[in-house]
Amino acid sequence: xxxxxxxxxxxxxxxxxxxxxxxxxxxxxxxxxRRHPRTAARYWLESELEEIRQLxxxxxxxxxxxxxxDE
Numbered sequence: 001x002x003x004x005x006x007x008x009x010x011x012x013x014x015x016x017x018x019x020x021x022x023x024x025x026x027x028x029x030x031x032x033x034r035r036h037p038r039t040a041a042r043y044w045l046e047s048e049l050e051e052i053r054q055l056x057x058x059x060x061x062x063x064x065x066x067x068x069x070d071e
Contacts, residue, residue, distance in 0.1 A: 004034065004043040014053055021052075030055055 011018045024030045025042070030052045033042035044052070 002045045002047050005046055005049060007033065007042040007044075010044050010049060010052070013049055014056060016056065024052075024055075 005013070007018050007021055011021055014021070021030070021033075021042070025033055031044065031048050033044050035042060
């Protein structure tokens with residue numbers, strides 16, 4: 001079932017603030033929320049929360065190790 005999740009509930013489930021979700025949406029880093037026609041409240045599908053969660057995970061960066069020679 002694909003229920004709609006309000007921004008506050010989505011933020012709690014994802015461990016981020018509503019401000020972060022709004023910013024990421026504005027930057028098009030996460031799927032756009034559906035909007036209530038009268039209130040403009042933001043809603044995401046439950047299935048989209050997992051996609052957003054994956055986008056929020058820190059990415060590992062590989063930094064090559066350098067050896068420092070003794071002088």
